[in-house]
Amino acid sequence: MSGRIFQICLPSAFLLLWAAADARADACPTAKDEIATDRPDVTNSSLVVPVGSLQNENGVNLTARDDGQTIDGTNSRWRLGVAPCLELLVDLPTYFANVRGPGSSGFADVSPAIKWQVSPVPGKIDLSLVFGAALPTGAASIAGRGAQPYVQMPWSWELQDGWGLSGMFTEFFHPSDFTTNRITETTFAIEKKIGERASLFVEYVGDYPEGANPSQFLNSGGLYRLTPTQQVDFHVALGLNRNSPSYIAGIGYSFRLDGLFAGLPR
Template sequence: MFASMPRLSLPSACVLVALLPFSARAAECPASSSEIATDRPDVTNSSLVVPFGSLQSENGINSTGQSAGKGFDGTNSRLRFGVAQCLEVLVDIPSYVGRLSGPLATGFTNVSPAIKWQVSALPETTSLSVVVGAGLPTGTRAITGPGPQPYLQFPWSHELGGGWGISGMFTSFFRPADFTNHQSTEATFVIEKRLNERMSVFAEYVSDVPSRGAPIALLNVGGGYLLSRTQQIDFHVAFGLNRNSPDYIIGVGYSYRWDNLWKASTR
């Protein structure tokens, strides 16, 4: 099912994302008074952008076990800048992948910049974003693979009421320099429950289907806790659902948002 998703050309997607924000209704996008909304700890990214004039730093570390051995990766840092109403620029900072046991490859991941636009003309309980980005060939080839790796992504969410919500994400990864696997599609689905004003938990299904080779399937569970309106700590535990998947992934993280930076710099 996931492999049959339509493929958009990256230039066309970039033009579309560049033009659409001018039609957005800014009042429906997050403001500096909104609670922090992060792209972690689940695989599914937030369907909301960061507020205009805000800088958000999201960080974490994972420990992974699989048949080949055990490893870790961190700090899994993502910086998100609110550059306009309903529009952010984000960049994934290279993480180090280390070996704890077994013959696993070690090294750094790619620098991955992207642009994210939140569709604002939707019902209040529903949100959708469009993300266009690329992994630049700056990391260790044994970890990242060859060449630049553009991607097109659609995170969405819907509030059900009573603290319940569902969300998901569709992502197409393109690897022009990889002749054995040019493209892969990732699909996720999340059920989330807000337990109180500060704590929420989730259960997530993740499917990664390459154009060639065996798919990866994960069950990911975890939660987040708000230390304040702009700070969050989180945790997650994932389990592989087939032989091609990691046996387990355990991770923790911390995120923080600085607001009204543009106004401060003007003063």
């Protein structure tokens, strides 16, 4: 039922988002703004990429759980600004390699989505809405079975002296999974800017499957902007209960290409 509702609502939502985004064009991100990524924290950016800009975000993680270890990469997300305050994004299949202990290896699903920045007013709480779905293209042992739609709401609030708060609420739907049809994920992060180019963060992440015990971990890390459109980052996460990984460590690199549409500055 959840999947059918998602399929019915998505076309109407797309038209609504497009019209609203066009009305707020003057307040939306532009190529003059610095790169804002959905990594290295789990909490995605509440900002979209500028119109005519293509952003590529990549990373590699080492995860330890019980007696096993896995490496996953490249965690590539492509984001394209198609209208003011509106972007299309896609998560490319990530390969999970089991390097020690019990576990499976294989690719995750490809996951397209649409993102609308609802509140592009400077000084206020920024909020975005994301509608997407993981398509059944990867290994079932890694990604699960069937299409998996999701709805997501990342938000952020800039405070004084370089401090900021952010968080995200996500509902993942698994229509083909007879044991867990829905997973609710909540995040909350505190960020501090260090100079003009760097920032550090601490983040709580909780996954709450329907009818099962939650998974919770504490994530921390930072980023450094090499240029206004290039960024390197790192993060380290520690599990808070038995259902969580023991630890996750990762690094990443992201870049943005501007002016891809005719009439826009490069």
